[in-house]
Amino acid sequence: MTLYQRPLTPAGSPEAAPDETGRMFQMITGYWATQIARTAAELRLAEHLGQGPRTAAELARAAALDPAATRRFLRGCDALGLVTTEDGERYAATPLLDTLRADRPGSLRDLALWGGMTSHWQPWGLLPDAVRTGRAQSEAVFGEDLFTYFAAHEEEGTRFAAAMSAMTRGVADDLADVITLRGDETVMDVGGAAGAFVQTLMARHPALRGAVLELPHLAKAAEESTAAAGLSERFTFVAGDFLDVVPPADVYLLKYVLHDWDDETAVRILRNCRAGLRPGGRVLVTELVIDPEESRGLPPLMDLNMLTLSNGGRERERAEFAELFEAAGLRLVGVTPSASLVSVVEGVAA
Missing domain, CATH: 3.40.50.150 (Vaccinia Virus protein VP39)
Structure with a gap:
């Protein structure tokens, strides 16, 4: 059986991986889930759906988004259990998405924004070099250590502190x-x-x-x-x-x-x-x-x-x-x- 003939589930999917190949596929696609969660947090998807289900077109108008891309994004969120689809057109928030609401006690919104920001994921992309050399890769990416970078880039430094x-x-x-x-x-x-x-x-x-x-x-x-x-x-x-x-x-x-x-x-x-x-x-x-x-x-x-x-x-x-x-x-x-x-x-x- 070839890879795409398997019942594969991406990282973050509510379904459990069926075997070792499925588990490895989840590991390989892990960054997809990270960036979907980060994007949902940045676009305040939980807040937009907080008043009830919306169509992709309604959400696009409310959040100034591209309508076609919004529908594709919502389908991805549905695949990860962040939203559910009603009558094939309207999308509703799930309790999982609600963890990203900024006004919720224990909100994970700031963590989602931090986990997907450049200063976090780019050094991770150089993990092989970190293992080879024993040195962090922030300097390779930014030309300076992480905390010097945060001091010079206040927005990211503030986001890190919030996380x-x-x-x-x-x-x-x-x-x-x-x-x-x-x-x-x-x-x-x-x-x-x-x-x-x-x-x-x-x-x-x-x-x-x-x-x-x-x-x-x-x-x-x-x-x-x-x-x-x-x-x-x-x-x-x-x-x-x-x-x-x-x-x-x-x-x-x-x-x-x-x-x-x-x-x-x-x-x-x-x-x-x-x-x-x-x-x-x-x-x-x-x-x-x-x-x-x-x-x-x-x-x-x-x-x-x-x-x-x-x-x-x-x-x-x-x-x-x-x-x-x-x-x-x-x-x-x-x-x-x-x-x-x-x-x-x-x-x-x-």
């Missing part, structure tokens, strides 16, 4: 469930984007003071987000670079930060936190922790993402975190799993 905030919102409550606080500390979210994580802790502890240390271009997003949560009176945005200095605090949050960096830079960040750590304070690193005896699931794949995007960035094992902490003058006191895949790696002054 990180969306990822945080997806796990913040689970992490907060396993973080014990007195409730009157100053907690600094180091590299915390718009501050979604520290805002979750502030909402749970009315006397807690929160801060975000981030690059200046994220000040507006952080302040607007905190104001929307009604937490502005207890919040401070600190414009700065955690590679230079970290202001004093009782508790530091490092969420998805260390995995962006090589060991030397990670130790530098931790040392800056150690220098600012108040007596009795703690450093809480929240990341995926690789189990050396388990190679399935998200952590090994996220580790490849870091290999591709960030020179020296990686997901780490518990023992590797312990080594980083020791080199920075800290002592690892525990790794606490949460209900999500993200764990809390806790350190104190050595």
Whole structure:
């Protein structure tokens, strides 16, 4: 049987692949699903269909799209379960598409936009070179490392920060469930984007003071987000670079930060936190922790993402975190799993 005589299903299809050939076909076509989800998010398809089913022509008029291309796109969305077809003409949103609504709690819209943007998928296209050389491919694509690129391209940098905030919102409550606080500390979210994580802790502890240390271009997003949560009176945005200095605090949050960096830079960040750590304070690193005896699931794949995007960035094992902490003058006191895949790696002054 030749390839196209098989009952093949593309990546993202609700139907399971029938065999190994089908599974491989899904892997090969995976980027189709990524870009369809990204396009649905960018065109706000969920919002357009939120008031009820529409024909392709109606949607094209409402969103200023090409009518013929819109019909073809909607058929593709139907194939992936994002929409359903009514009477062969009208398209309705499914619960899957509704996860991309911007106004939905836990919305995945920002993640979909980030996953399909150039600065993410182009370096992945050079994964063979990353495996050959051990070096991230962002510089090969953009001529500079990823974070320098984001600083120079504010729109993409802001979109990246929004995606990180969306990822945080997806796990913040689970992490907060396993973080014990007195409730009157100053907690600094180091590299915390718009501050979604520290805002979750502030909402749970009315006397807690929160801060975000981030690059200046994220000040507006952080302040607007905190104001929307009604937490502005207890919040401070600190414009700065955690590679230079970290202001004093009782508790530091490092969420998805260390995995962006090589060991030397990670130790530098931790040392800056150690220098600012108040007596009795703690450093809480929240990341995926690789189990050396388990190679399935998200952590090994996220580790490849870091290999591709960030020179020296990686997901780490518990023992590797312990080594980083020791080199920075800290002592690892525990790794606490949460209900999500993200764990809390806790350190104190050595």
